[in-house]
Amino acid sequence: MKKILIIEDEPDVAETIKAYLEGAGYSAEYSLDPAKAVKDLNKFDLLLLDLIMPRFSGHQVLKEMKKGGIKKPVVVLSAVGLPGVISAELKRDYPGVLFVAKTAMHSELLPAIKKLIGQ
């Protein structure tokens, strides 16, 4: 069973996604503290990363990973209104990262995860 780490500061969101992924047959854990979570990344097959978090943003998590040479499939969850702008920057800097709008998770999240790590 593939293990997925959710880094999300909103407990409601994190809880919901965890339940949703577990329902879809994945093993999921979430962390509300991104800085701490980065260190445990090796135990997981995929990272679901919220971008907008206080103090330690999703963006920073990605930088840390690159710096630390950690290569894990990442799906970035975005709730912002202009995903095109942000994703373009991130796609340039972090090729291979997939983006899913939070409001489109019900239809796009599982296909994205499947695409990266399979069922």
Place this chain on the structure above:
Amino acid sequence: MGSRRAQNPDDSNLAQKYLDIEQAILIVINSDQTVGAINRKGCEILGYKKEEIIGKDWCDNFLPKRFREPTRSVLKKVVDGELKATEYHENPILTKSGEERLIAWHNSYLRGKNGEIISAVSSGEDITEKRAAEDALKESEEKFRVLADRSLEGIGMSQGNRIIFANKALVRLFGYRTAEELYQVPLLDGVAPESRHIIINIMEKNRRSLPVPHRFTYKLLRKSGEIRDVELSFSYVKIKGGEFTLSTFRDITEHRKAEEALATSEENYCTLVNQLTEGLVVAQGPRPRLVFANPALSRILGYSNKELLSFSPQKVVELIHPEDRKMFFSRFKARLEGKDVPSKYEFRGVRKDKKTIWVAISSRRIKYLDQPSVQATFTDITERKKAEGALRESEEKYRRLTENMNDVIYSIDPNGILTYISPSVRQYGFSADKMASHKFIEFILPEDVERVTKDFQRSLRTRTEFSTAFRVRTKKGRIYWVEDNGKFQYDRSGAPISLTGTLRDITERKMAEEQLRESEGKFRSIIESSHDLITLINRDGRVSYLSPACKKVIGWDPKLLIGKRPAIFHPDDNARVQSAINGALKGKGGVDLQYRIITQSGEERWVSHSWAPLFEGGKLRMVASVIQDMTSRKKAHEKLVHQKEQIAQLSRMKERFMADMTHELKTPLSVIMLNLEMAKKMDPVSQRDELKACFDLMWRNSVRLSRSVEQIMQLTKAESADLSTSRFHLIDLIGEVCEEYVPIATTKGIHFEVFGPDIEIEGNERLLAMAVSNLVSNAIKFTPHGRIKINWSSSGRNAVISVSDTGVGIRPQNLHKVFHKFFKEDHDSPGSGIGLAISADVITRMGGRMEFDSKPGKGSTFRIIIPKEVSK
């Protein structure tokens, strides 16, 4: 000249003597020395009768006492025959009258028959007179000899061609050592060749008994060959039948030289006198007669010198104008008498052509040809008098002019009292007659008196011209402006005696001036209040005017620039500015030349310079410039740039806000949607708990969603929110806020501490709740874990609500931006960034304020300070 001694009578003459008995005393002396006989002559001389003499002792009775004894012995010798009969002796006798007479005696003897001497016969000649004459002659001869020898004049006697006598002076004159040497020299050899003809001529005339001059001058030739001028006087003398020439010589060489010198000097003097332009005259009196007149006098009077000198006293009188005669001649007469009368004066003379002339005379008393005389110089001053006349005429003209012209002439004494004011003062409504003897100052408008007095005193003190202007008011109340220019007159000691001046009506000028001043004042105020520097530059490039903005605009003290060609331009801009100035001085205008000035303190300053040449009569007169400080413009520009940036930033913030709002809306929405997705597939019975969890989440996030929407509404509403007030308890308001947030905080593991007293507040409860809610929401948002403390207290008239967290804090560089709309610590910070801005805004509108402290990593404290009562 006679022989020096009388001839002794010799024997041959003796007989004759006896015959001529009458001529001599004949006396016979007996051997007993008594008188034996005496002739008539003897009696006559002795003054006795014959009988009184005969028989008497000769010696005792008829000889002076002192001769008695010597004669007695002589007589004894004669009687004894010891004396020769021919012996001669002189012996005086004593006459009856007691007079002594000198007698020259010749003795002979009467012998007896035996040849014995019986008596002596003496014949005597009375030589008393003869001897006296002889003595006198002797004395005289001696005198002349000494005189001749000592005489400074040469005295000589010549005969024929030789000098036979020469005194010492003559010997010296001829240059010989001794007279004998001179006597060897032929007469003509002592005469210079050029004078020989004179001597020869005289000698020739003399030979022919023709009259000759007895005094002449000729040139004498000395032994040395030197020539002397000599004046010779001569006469002929006959001595012992011989004819001699007696001459005196006077060396006149020096005299001649002096005479020549005198002649030259006299000539000079003559020339001077003759060439004098002043007439020179010497007159004698008392009936006036001219004894000397120079040519200038002839020129002045029109008479020839000869005419003047031959004038009768009447004619002389007629030379003076009838009206001046009395004065003139009374002075003349007084002066001649040595009285003290004016020596210099003027009078009128009458020329030969009957024209009257004015003469200035200067006269004094002198002796001329031993006569008291008056010497005078005459100067023809007719022209001067004419000029004087013209001057008087001119003065009269000017006087008339002044009295008729518009300017008023006045004169005041040192006390300021009018001594004269011309009638034209009537133009100011005053009467000259009434003003006279009044103080000038009385007519001046009181407001001007002090100034005029100052001007007056200054002029008096500095001895400069008096110049002032003042107003006078006519009787009808009209005001005139009067310009006053005057000059002080001083006496010999330098004390002012009067002030004479002119008054001129300058009312129109003053009016024009006033208008000009007003107009000038307007322009001046425009220029002087201008924030831009306005300058004038002269044709020569020198600054003549700088408006007061100088210091502010270009940072230079205007005093340092006036009159100079300014060198205040930035080196990099200097060439550009100078060429613009040169262009300006050639008449080119320019707009908005931008360059840098180096200010007095060395700073750079940008200015914008626009200028225009000003022409006068087609010629450039000056260049007027307006120099603007570009700092303000630059500032405006900067502000614009800043604003633009702000707008851009705002726009970015808005974008971000939109994104954040979207996030705020989308996050709960995504939770709701995902839970709905899950719930759809759940079995309501077997998965009842899971379903409930889904619904809880959906509910909670629906609330959140609703709140976000509410916040967006707040943002639009807050600014226009009405400030209607109510009374409420602070604790209720905070309780409500906490009720809303505690569940969220709890899920994040954040501990809440809430405490404070019961404070009643009058205000807008809804807006205050919004502000507090925002603070709490932020605190939760930026506090990952830890504690949030909400407390409140009363502080004077205010209530203070404080919200502290142990969150991330705010970085120092961002502190000032905390209350800006859309501010966020960074792009990824949660929330819209609008909460604090809205809070601060509403609190301010409620009359309160917000404060905060923050330390990065330690947390922040925000305080709301708000009046408990709405201020009325």
